[in-house]
Amino acid sequence: DGGITQSPKYLFRKEGQNVTLSCEQNLNHDAMxxxxxxxxxxxxxxxxxxxxxxxxKGDIAEGYSVSREKxxxxxxxxxxxxxNPTAFYLCASSIPGQRGTDTQYFGPxxxxxxx
Amino acid sequence: QQQVKQSPQSLIVQKGGISIINCAYENxxxxxxxxxxxxxxxxxxxxxxxxxxxxxxKEGRFTISFNKSAKQFSLHIMDSQPxxxxxxxxxxxxxxxxxxxxxxxxxxxVIA
Numbered sequence: 001d002g003g004i005t006q007s008p009k010y011l012f013r014k015e016g017q018n019v020t021l022s023c024e025q026n027l028n029h030d031a032m033x034x035x036x037x038x039x040x041x042x043x044x045x046x047x048x049x050x051x052x053x054x055x056x057k058g059d060i061a062e063g064y065s066v067s068r069e070k071x072x073x074x075x076x077x078x079x080x081x082x083x084n085p086t087a088f089y090l091c092a093s094s095i096p097g098q099r100g101t102d103t104q105y106f107g108p109x110x111x112x113x114x115x
Numbered sequence: 116q117q118q119v120k121q122s123p124q125s126l127i128v129q130k131g132g133i134s135i136i137n138c139a140y141e142n143x144x145x146x147x148x149x150x151x152x153x154x155x156x157x158x159x160x161x162x163x164x165x166x167x168x169x170x171x172x173k174e175g176r177f178t179i180s181f182n183k184s185a186k187q188f189s190l191h192i193m194d195s196q197p198x199x200x201x202x203x204x205x206x207x208x209x210x211x212x213x214x215x216x217x218x219x220x221x222x223x224x225v226i227a
Contacts (some may be wrong), residue, residue: 004158033214034179035217040124040220041218041219042121042204042218042219042220043159043204043215043217045214045215048214058214074208082183084139090158090159093160103149103161103164104161104215105161106151106158106159106160107158108157108158109156109158111156
């Protein structure tokens, strides 16, 4: 069954703690993305990676870090420097940019709550 | 700077009616315009997409209309059903695996 998996589905964090959100895909996609979703704000890009061992900051990268050691995996760490981390986090992937194949496929999301 | 502006923020439509959601963009380098549908607690799923070389694309009850000169595109849902109740996002990107830029979403409620 091909797709994108995110874990955990729900995550609770105490203030001052770092937490890591998992994202795995078996679609053989080169590019992967992390978005943050807040009510009424749409989806905002945190980080993206177009190839293994390379990634770029998105619009709201402060307080977050990522790694891309494997094509299939793109974990996101929410650090204690992120002042308002409570949100719904979405991972996505897409295949190389050929005309007609830019579709991004999303995982089911992780809801992070800071206690 | 919001590159894709979406309206309305929320929409209530009678069952069987037409739902219309509008988006406007600023960057003329955008080359790909998808619409995503999201149900509560789930990830967004691609609904329909268009490129600027066509003015309209239809898939079942869903139609995208695209106006390149006005830099606007819209989603029309014909014969709206309660199962269409969801949040809809328009987005845009440039060719070549560039990240999508999303509108802020429209919450659609279809009532019987």
